[in-house]
Amino acid sequence: MKIKKNSLKMLLLLIIAMFVIAIPGISNAAYPTYKQDWEWNYNGAAHYYVVSLTSKYQTAAKEAATNWYKTGYHTNPLYPMTKTSTQTESPIDLYKSNLGVNTYGRTEFYIKGGTKLDLGDNNYGPVKNWLYCKILINESLFDADFSASNTTIRKILIAHEMGHVFGLAHNTSSTSLVMYPYIELIKATQITKDDSAALVQKLKF
Ligand SMILES: [Zn+2]
Structure with missing residues (x-):
């Protein structure tokens, strides 16, 4: 399937946006914040x-x-x-x-x-x-x-x-x-x- 030039531009913007959103998420995933003494939901483990x-x-x-x-x-x-x-x-x-x-x-x-x-x-x-x-x-x-x-x-x-x-x-x-x-x-x-x-x-x- 051929993608129109405008659609391609949108797709590119979307991909960039995904990266921008995803990058700060990496550190959050690595370090949970324990709002209480301990939250027992971190990977269930x-x-x-x-x-x-x-x-x-x-x-x-x-x-x-x-x-x-x-x-x-x-x-x-x-x-x-x-x-x-x-x-x-x-x-x-x-x-x-x-x-x-x-x-x-x-x-x-x-x-x-x-x-x-x-x-x-x-x-x-x-x-x-x-x-x-x-x-x-x-x-x-x-x-x-x-x-x-x-x-x-x-x-x-x-x-x-x-x-x-x-x-x-x-x-x-x-x-x-x-x-x-x-x-x-x-x-x-x-x-x-x-x-x-x-x-x-x-x-x-
Ligand atoms: Zn003690």
């Missing part, structure tokens, strides 16, 4: 990305992620909660980081462009309007204070930080809880029923 954890902490991250997905108490939309090799797929980036002599782990929230949210005194979550977050693990301090064979405490450390990502604040009511603020006092060996209930209540899915 939850992932984390490891930037710089050593292997035993990577194992702990995997165990923590799996435990949040399958608490054994309630179903939740943390699916599949696996490690991704594509950083832009993940709202959670895990880093080995020196946090000084008092802090084993920290969760930081960032907005588009890489600006860290200043949470003031509310540095425990829940946090709104974030784009991605960093879980920082002070491996050297943790290794100095806890036995290398204590795989459970490492898993709980990362599970605690992931809890902040999911919008959970500290809970000082019991040392049995993963969200108790002092890791050395936490007695939980896995996500507890109360931690799981808090997640379900938080997400209201």
